[in-house]
Amino acid sequence: DTEVTQTPKHLVMGMTNKKSLKCEQHMGHRAMYWYKQKAKKPPELMFVYSYEKLSINESVPSRFSPECPNSSLLNLHLHALQPEDSALYLCASTPSGGATDTQYFGPGTRLTVL
Amino acid sequence: RKEVEQDPGPFNVPEGATVAFNCTYSNSASQSFFWYRQDCRKEPKLLMSVYSSGNEDGRFTAQLNRASQYISLLIRDSKLSDSATYLCVVDHFGNEKLTFGTGTRLTIIP
Numbered sequence: 001d002t003e004v005t006q007t008p009k010h011l012v013m014g015m016t017n018k019k020s021l022k023c024e025q026h027m028g029h030r031a032m033y034w035y036k037q038k039a040k041k042p043p044e045l046m047f048v049y050s051y052e053k054l055s056i057n058e059s060v061p062s063r064f065s066p067e068c069p070n071s072s073l074l075n076l077h078l079h080a081l082q083p084e085d086s087a088l089y090l091c092a093s094t095p096s097g098g099a100t101d102t103q104y105f106g107p108g109t110r111l112t113v114l
Numbered sequence: 115r116k117e118v119e120q121d122p123g124p125f126n127v128p129e130g131a132t133v134a135f136n137c138t139y140s141n142s143a144s145q146s147f148f149w150y151r152q153d154c155r156k157e158p159k160l161l162m163s164v165y166s167s168g169n170e171d172g173r174f175t176a177q178l179n180r181a182s183q184y185i186s187l188l189i190r191d192s193k194l195s196d197s198a199t200y201l202c203v204v205d206h207f208g209n210e211k212l213t214f215g216t217g218t219r220l221t222i223i224p
Contacts, residue, residue: 031210042201042214043158056211090157099146099205103212105157 004106006091012112015081021109023074023091029104031055031097032074034066035090037108043090049074050097081113117141118204120215128223131192135218137202138184146205147178147185151198152217158201161187189220197222 004025013019023032031050035043048056049068063085065077074091088108094101120137127133139147147164162169164176164185175188185204189196202215 042216044214045211048210050210094210097210099210099212100163101210102148102160102163103150103158105159107157 004091004093004104006106006109008109010110012114014114018079021076021089023106024072025093026072029093029095030071031094032068033092034076035092037088037090083113086111086113117213118202118215120202120218122216122218124219124221126221126223127192129192129194132190133192133220134186134188135200136184136186137215139204142183144204148203149176149187150201150203152201153198192222194222194224196220
């Protein structure tokens with residue numbers, strides 16, 4: 001199994017809703033990432049978990065809350081989002097989080113905030 | 115100066131032609147370099163890592179010039195399926211964070 005899965009594929013939510021994005025990998029990778037990608041822009045790093053501990057938070061607003069329940073799962077909890085948060089949210093994993101590791105991306109969740 | 119800079123294109127190239135992209139990076143301490151490919155409305159996928167000695171994979175050749183702080187990607191005998199956005203990716207001070215360039219959009223024309 002060499003893939004990263006993400007659910008849901010699409011999500012539409014209001015600004016007062018609470019929702020969660022899920023990411024899963026069964027490659028034994030120990031580092032997992034959340035990226036945000038706006039149209040025609042590159043992915044922007046949000047969070048990195050390394051060995052189930054948050055190692056990087058790129059000054060992301062608190063309305064985004066990551067969680068890593070175990071080494072295979074990564075969640076992103078969303079609350080009180082703004083329309084400008086609408087984007088493609090990509091999850092990725094790497095074997096160890098090393099700089100030379102290949103990043104394996106999931107297909108993304110396309111989020112629309114109304 | 116941006117950490118990683120690419121010409122956004124678009125590059126419109128006839129099928130069978132050779133096309134080259136460059137990417138410059140600002141941090142001389144960077145150690146790892148990659149080219150990723152992203153198709154429209156899809157996730158990025160690794161095309162190739164870029165090694166100091168340069169490397170080739172079929173029709174694709176990647177080069178690294180540390181002195182001038184740029185990497186390049188050459189695509190020979192381009193195919194319609196090569197149409198995509200090519201992202202230059204550089205590590206950040208050798209840690210787990212990667213910095214993505216803005217991407218170069220390539221369209222191969224029949």
